Amino acid sequence: MKRFLALSVLAALSPSAFADVNYSLEITQPEHHLGNVSVAFPQTAQAHLDVKLPAWRTGRYEILNLANGVRFFQAKDDEGKALNWEKINASTWRVHLDEPTDVQIDYQVYANELGKRARHIDDSHAFIDASGFFMFSESFRQEPVTVTLDVPKAWRSVSGMDNAGSKHSFKAADYDVLVDSPIETGLNEHHTFKVGGRDYELVIWGEGNYDVDLMLKDLKKLVTTGNVIWDDYPYERYVFMVHATSGAGGATEHLNSTIIQRPRDRFGSREDYLAFISTAAHEFIHTWNVKAYRPEGLVPYDYTNMNFDKLLWIAEGSTSYFEDHLMVRSGISTTDEFFKSLTKTVNRHLLTPGRDVQSATETSFDKWINQGGDHARNYSTNIYLEGSLISMALDIDLLENSQGKQSYRDVHRALYNLHKLPQGFSVDNVKAILKDLTGRDYSTWWAANVDSPAKIDFDILLNKVGLVLERPKGAKTLASVDAMAKNSGELLTLTHVRRGGAAWQAGLTTADKIVAINKKHVGKDLKASLETFKAGDKVTVDFIRRDALKSTTLTLTEDFDKAKKIVVNKEATEQQMALFKAWMGVDHPNLVK
Known part of the structure; x- marks a missing residue:
């Protein structure tokens, strides 16, 4: 009896001491980008339990409002009875508790934000960054977690986390590890290799003009370079995740993995391939710089607020x-x-x-x-x-x-x-x-x-x-208005007007539509329209702003057809x-x- 009372007191003081936090995700309607999440929190004797979904994800210093994809939120006690709850801010749900109990949270997630690299579900895969899927409570943030996926039978699931008994389940030491260990699950291509006694994986979702053999060859070279800067490696296993997409691009570093996205036809040329492999190098370096050490303003991560720092x-x-x-x-x-x-x-x-x-x-x-x-x-x-x-x-x-x-x-x-x-x-x-x-x-x-x-x-x-x-030999001088423009049908629209330049001083600004220079219609290329002029020439520019025709004069400056090298x-x-x-x-x- 004394032991029971002691444990009860300890549980009340430290409600997270004896059990993991268990997450599950069921891919319910992949064609509609929907999944159902359940979170089982251990018993707590608090008056209320605040559960939160991060407002941003690591590696992207921008508030993303990830809670906007959550619907059908429910909370239940350990007997399955509904618990009262209220939303108290953009990313926090407060569950009211009348007595000590386990708490189960259920909700639906809409995941159609591939380019943000926070959450995406479709009929071929799911990319799962915990920031976009899994709520947490500060009370249990330091506790071990497990994640179990219910996905189509043909799908393969890969993560930097260790498996937890099955091919679609994973475990992590705490929520911070979970949030820094994304999962790629779906119809994907998977390769493994070993370098320096460490294990590596390359998983690719999507078809594209990539050369897997070349990717593997260069990744094996890349991962040998850690000792160029540091004394040791902060991981024993590392996963390169690659998305060959229909347009999304970018990359994000994680604890012992990275996700790299490129349009599916942007791997083939040498220039495109170098862009891919240099991105892999960038994210690999982050395994130390940011994931092993980082500026104090980012320690610990505050997942629901901006984390300001000067470094x-x-x-x-x-x-x-x-x-x-x-x-x-x-x-x-x-x-x-x-x-x-x-x-x-x-x-x-x-x-x-x-x-x-x-x-x-x-x-x-x-x-x-x-x-x-x-x-x-x-x-x-x-x-x-x-x-x-x-x-x-x-x-x-x-x-x-x-x-x-x-x-x-x-x-x-x-x-x-x-x-x-x-x-x-x-x-x-x-x-x-x-x-x-x-x-x-x-x-x-x-x-x-x-x-x-x-x-x-x-x-x-x-x-x-x-x-x-x-300047390369043979570079030719050009007349310039110190602005850039894009073709918008019959007219050119200014997209950048360099501060202090000719167009800037003449009062031109972005979104102005250039009609004519010296009363001659400007074609589809601004530079071509300036070929008959030279630096120092004073010209009249007719343009449209707010649907009204306006005019200004400017003095052309000098530019070159080839940049310095x-x-x-x-x-x-x-x-x-x-x-x-x-x-x-x-x-x-x-x-x-």
Whole structure:
């Protein structure tokens, strides 16, 4: 009797101590993207149990309002009797309890958001990110969970989680592991391989022009590169999930898996394939950077609110920076392909007026609320682009000042060794690592390049590693209005007007429809319509705004038919070539016969 009372008291104080949280998903009407979810919570003596569906999912710093797909919510006690409940905010259901009881929650989920990589069900598969399907309670968040799927007989289910007794059931240590371990179930292609004593899987849903043998060959190369930066691997098993889709694209990192989506016909060409495999490299790096260590504003995840932090440029931008390095070091891509990729990044930066307005610190903190479109391009930047280039600038600075002995890789190695989860890292932690590595205080550098809009001189920076940013020979000058347009039938509609440029100063803006330049009709191509002019010419532009014909004058500026490219400096010194080798891990192209 005493033991029973003691257990009862302990259960009341710690209601989640003795049982798992059990989830089940039944695919009921796949053609209508519907499934039924049941959640069994252990006994609790609380006055009420709040159950929540995340408002966003990890890897996408944006409120997605995932609760909008929930219908037919019900709550029952351990005898199957209905419990009273009320919805208290956008993502929280409060279940009222009169006495200690187990609680079962049932509801329907509408899952037709493939591109968000949170939930999707159709007649060929289901992609299950727990954020979009499975409610949780803070009271039981740390408890073990199981997931059981009721799916068509021919379907295969794959996840980074371990199986729990059957091929369609899985188990995880807690809800945080569940939410970071998506499940791909359906009619899919499945491959396994082993590298370095670790197990890997490649599962592909959808038909496309991909070459599975090439994918497997390069993934085997990629997964050997972890020790280029870190001392060990944070997993024993890793799953690459690939969707060959009818349009959705993107990717998301998870604890020991990733989901990569590409249009089904965007795998075949070398350019498309490199885009795929570099995405795989990006998500692979995230297994350390974000999933093993991450900024303190993301620790622990608050699934129902924005998780602000000033270091998202390290979480995402540094990951983007390292992906090309692993591709080159593993032999998946060539140095020429790397130069082409880096050229695109640099030119995007130079053509983004927002780079002079918003710092990496600001764009990191504002990632949750940043706009898209023309205003963003003119007044903002993004964590991927700026973070990548700031990472490069810091990397080359470290290499140059240490004669190639210290690099940005050492910073991330230290972040992994010193700030593994469950703790996060701060700005001061990163600065401390930099000082410990170099003996130098990076506060002034940080203020100039991270807390302020970065002013990167690419001519000086690239020269240090034996490269040059130059205009291709034979490039021709063009007249420009400093704007971009798309054909919208008979007229061209402005889609981007560069802040401070010719069109901007003349008062033109996005959505204006260009009718004529100097009273001559503008055709389907804005550049072609400007071929008879030269920089410095003053022209009259007729355009339609709010269905009314208007006119303005502007002075054309100079542009070129070919953008600048990063190429090898044929006169690179031994010191520059040595720094290139320390930077990229391969010989400078001048030394390659």
